[in-house]
Amino acid sequence: MKQAKSTKPQQRSINGVRSLSTFVKGICDVMRRSNCASALQYVPELTWILFLRLLDAQEARDQEEADAVGVGFSHALRAPYRWQDWAAPYSEKPGHPKTPEGKPFGWKRQELFAAGDGKLFDFINKELLPALHGLDIDARTGLPNPAASPKQRIIGRIMTAVERVRVDSETNLRDILDRVDEISVDNIDDTHFFTLSQVYEDLLLKMGEKNSDGGQFFTPREVIRAMVHTVDPQLGKTIYDPCCGTGGFLAIAYEHIARKLGRSPLSTDLETLKHDTFFGREKENLVIPIALANLVLHGIDQPNLWHGNSLTRRATYGALFDKAPKQFDVILTNPPFGGKEGKDAQKNFAFETSSTQVLFVQDILAELAPKGTCAIVLDEGMLFRTNESSFVETKRKLVDECDLWAIVSLPGGVFSTAGAGVKTNLLFFTKGKKTERIWYYDLSHVKVGKKTPLTLAHFGFDKDGKPLADSALPANLTADWLEQEENAGKPFPSYARLLPLRGKTEADSRYSWTIDFAARRAKAREEMQPILAQAAETKAEVIDLKEKLKRLKKLKTSDAEVAALIGEINEKEKSARELEAQAAAIDAAVFDLKAVNPSTVAKFDDRSPAEIIQSIHDQGRIVAEALARLAALVENDDASLPMVGVARR
Numbered sequence: 001m002k003q004a005k006s007t008k009p010q011q012r013s014i015n016g017v018r019s020l021s022t023f024v025k026g027i028c029d030v031m032r033r034s035n036c037a038s039a040l041q042y043v044p045e046l047t048w049i050l051f052l053r054l055l056d057a058q059e060a061r062d063q064e065e066a067d068a069v070g071v072g073f074s075h076a077l078r079a080p081y082r083w084q085d086w087a088a089p090y091s092e093k094p095g096h097p098k099t100p101e102g103k104p105f106g107w108k109r110q111e112l113f114a115a116g117d118g119k120l121f122d123f124i125n126k127e128l129l130p131a132l133h134g135l136d137i138d139a140r141t142g143l144p145n146p147a148a149s150p151k152q153r154i155i156g157r158i159m160t161a162v163e164r165v166r167v168d169s170e171t172n173l174r175d176i177l178d179r180v181d182e183i184s185v186d187n188i189d190d191t192h193f194f195t196l197s198q199v200y201e202d203l204l205l206k207m208g209e210k211n212s213d214g215g216q217f218f219t220p221r222e223v224i225r226a227m228v229h230t231v232d233p234q235l236g237k238t239i240y241d242p243c244c245g246t247g248g249f250l251a252i253a254y255e256h257i258a259r260k261l262g263r264s265p266l267s268t269d270l271e272t273l274k275h276d277t278f279f280g281r282e283k284e285n286l287v288i289p290i291a292l293a294n295l296v297l298h299g300i301d302q303p304n305l306w307h308g309n310s311l312t313r314r315a316t317y318g319a320l321f322d323k324a325p326k327q328f329d330v331i332l333t334n335p336p337f338g339g340k341e342g343k344d345a346q347k348n349f350a351f352e353t354s355s356t357q358v359l360f361v362q363d364i365l366a367e368l369a370p371k372g373t374c375a376i377v378l379d380e381g382m383l384f385r386t387n388e389s390s391f392v393e394t395k396r397k398l399v400d401e402c403d404l405w406a407i408v409s410l411p412g413g414v415f416s417t418a419g420a421g422v423k424t425n426l427l428f429f430t431k432g433k434k435t436e437r438i439w440y441y442d443l444s445h446v447k448v449g450k451k452t453p454l455t456l457a458h459f460g461f462d463k464d465g466k467p468l469a470d471s472a473l474p475a476n477l478t479a480d481w482l483e484q485e486e487n488a489g490k491p492f493p494s495y496a497r498l499l500p501l502r503g504k505t506e507a508d509s510r511y512s513w514t515i516d517f518a519a520r521r522a523k524a525r526e527e528m529q530p531i532l533a534q535a536a537e538t539k540a541e542v543i544d545l546k547e548k549l550k551r552l553k554k555l556k557t558s559d560a561e562v563a564a565l566i567g568e569i570n571e572k573e574k575s576a577r578e579l580e581a582q583a584a585a586i587d588a589a590v591f592d593l594k595a596v597n598p599s600t601v602a603k604f605d606d607r608s609p610a611e612i613i614q615s616i617h618d619q620g621r622i623v624a625e626a627l628a629r630l631a632a633l634v635e636n637d638d639a640s641l642p643m644v645g646v647a648r649r
Contacts, residue, residue, distance in 0.1 A: 024050075027179045034176075035168035044286060048162045049087075051293040053180045055155070056083035058297060063100070075100075076151050080108040081131050086123065087177045109177075117170055125164045132159040144319060150275060150302040157320065158289045158296070218245055219334045219377060220414060222456045223426075224252045227375040229456075229465035230406070230428060230499065233257060233330045235269055237277070240328035242310045242335070242363060244280030247291040249332040251298045254278060258299070259464065275302040279324045283309040285316075311345035311359050327369035334377035335360035337422055351397075353390035357382050361394050365401060365431075373430045374402075380423040383407075384594035386585075395591040399435035399517065404428075406502060408441045408495065409595035413448045425595060434518075439502035441495045441512045442597040445480055452476070460494025467496040481510065510599045524590045528583040535579035542572045 028042050036042035059075050059082075066073035079085050084099055090106030090113075097105045112119040130139065136156025138145045148156065167173045233239055233253050241249045254273065261269055278300055282288045288307045295303035306321035308314050339356030346352040349362045357378060368374055385391045398404060408426040415424060429435075448454045458477050462468050470478070470492045478492050491497065493509035501507035508514055549565050607615070 023179075023183070027176055030172055030176050030179070031167065034166075034172040036166050040286070041166055044161065044289070045166045047290050047293060048159060049176065049180055050183070051158060051297070052083045052087065053183060054297050056088075057183075060084075076149070076155055077132075079103075081128055083181075085109075086112070086120075086128065088181055089178050109174075120170050120173065121165055129159065129162055129164070132156055136160055151296065154292055154296055154301070154303060154320070157317070158292045161285070161289055219248055220453060221248060221252065222454060222458075223377070223410070223414065224248050224332070225456050225463075226459040226461060226495075227332060227377075227426060227428075228252050228256045229459075229461050229496075230426075231330060231332065231373050231375045232465065233332075235261065235273060235277075237329035238325055238369075239278050239330045239332065240324075240367065241280040241331070241333045242360065242367065243333060244282045244291055244305065245284075245287055245334075247280065247294045247298075247303065247305075249334075250278045250280055250300070250303065251295055253330070253332060254295075254298055254300055256465070274300055276323070279304045279306075279321065279328065281306045281308065281310045281321075283307070283316075309345070310363060311341055311348065311356070313348060314344075325369075327367055327372065329369050329372045331364055331368055331372065331374040331376070333360075333364070333374075337379040337381075337424075351390040351393045353388065355388075355390070358390050358394050361398065365397060368402075368431045370432045371430065373428070376427050377424055378427055380425065380594065383425055384592050386588035386592050392588045392591050395593065398429065399591075402429040402431045402435065403433040404435045404438055404517075404593075405430065406439045406441070406499075407593065407595055409444045409597075411444050411446045411448045411454060414454050436516075436518045437503055438515045438517050438593070439507055439512065440515065440595050440597075441498070442595060442600075443477075443495070443511070444595075444597075445511075446474075446477055460492075460496030465496075467494065511597070513598055521590055524586050528586050531579050531583045531586070535576045535583065538572055538576040538579065542569055542576065545569045545572065 024046070028046065031042040031045060036045055055076070059073075063073045063075075075082060079099065079101060082099070084097070084105045085103075086106075086108040088097075088105040088109065090104060090110035092104065099105065099107070108123070109120065112123055133139070133156055135145060135148045135152040137143065137160070145153070145156070165173065167176065228249075233256060235257050239250060239253050241247075244250060254277075257273060257277070258265075261273070265273075278295065280291065280303070282291055282305065285307075288305065292303055292305060295305075302320075304321050304324055306315060306324070307317040335357045337357055340354045341356055341359055342354075345359060346354065349359055351358070351362060353359065361376070361378075361382070364374055364376065382391065404427065406426075406428040408428075410424045410426065412423050415422060443454075443458060446454065446458055455474065456463065457468060457472065457474050460468050460473065462472070473492055473494060477494075481487050481492055493511055495512075498507045498509060498512055503514070545565060545568060549562070549569065552562055552565060
């Protein structure tokens, strides 16, 4: 039998985000020379190929575990539609893995190769893809497939957007399949499914640099973990993200709850966790299949995702969301910043504005269940802007309906690697009680960048959500603290350590403080009262003057007297408006929630000009001496080398 040449390289370790990202970019290079020139073409192609590979690896592992405990296991896909049948490299060598039916991996691929060029394309386009599509919608009836399991429905939905193979030759396709086959549970660390979503986000980011969609970027996973640890979602609660992107918040919430269930969870608990816990919405056509794939590969057999625009309420595909409740117990989200919405979205909300994040906050307040808790990433502008009524009224609604119990100020560069340089904050609030006190924590002093990102340790958490010992905290977090002699021997006031103490004086530190929001509102009302009273008095005077004007007009008083009275009325009305505006400004200022650390230690250079000049001179002398020593070393090395007849250029 004619055999296909295997281009499968020797397996190597892929043990980190950067390593896997580089590996996948190598696959993208093949795609770019294979009629998938842009990210808009190769990201969807890569999505379904990687998904089927990792689904196969995941199910192989699940089968091994089932066999070990003597229970049955049923693959979501049957032969010949599994990766191991049609995509895996074929070999007749001893030790080559075999399917549950005893056939060597890649048997269908080899069969198609032997049948001639073009047969692999025919199989994928005419057999594989229709079969996978049919897991969601029955082609004969146009209705949801009644025989499909929830997981199969999801697989069908992921594959629905794939109409055909985009790669232009079977040679290139086999090369891609061989490379993708290297990505397995054996040569990637145990977080590889999660890492894969980061690879997608990296690719989507590059695509977004050329096709910018205002506000569309992705949340660093360490930030998500800190938010999840803070909220600590429990089994039995519904968890929702109204703009879920690739599903990062939902996936990490799943990991958090699953870890708490332990190694031997009850089957009923697993059923609840996998089917009835996680809900999300996403409008981007390119991102929604990635989100579904990411969540399935995490172990969420039934991610209840709604495809459409949350703000316009317009659905593209909503069948997977039919079990969703009206309100949710936990909301974890990062709404887009800087986006502009049209009237079709604005009309759905009480406080109309084109600002996407403001509308999302209103949407969240409606969808959060009583006693439910939300953790949300918001831009700095949302916190401090008081010059637009929609911003003020949305924040007023938030603090009136919810207990805003914590705000965390993040460093300025946290989102720079995700495509946004905007300053951000984390807000945590629980519905059902008016805000009385707000606890702030400031992480803005931490210097972060692409090579030094913000980590979970900067929040003071270990991977299980427990406070870290001081020795495990990052140096760029504690350095500023340790510079002060009075802090010697004291425990560092990390976010994780102080979080349980919020609301108490013990929670206040150099990096944290508490605002008595109720007192701030009361003080504002006190300041507003005489101004509003004066405005009311002025308005009453206007009413009297207008009555007087009517009388004068009836008496046919001189035009000059009438004009003078009209001028007085206008001045009084202007004065009343100005007084009301002054009171409104005092009220609006209450809702400036920006984190301004009252304990920031300012560093001043108290040296005299002469001392500064001397310091520069000393540093110059040190540099000159170092250069002289370096030059001498180079000269000595040159003298020891044999002369050669090569002209220097």
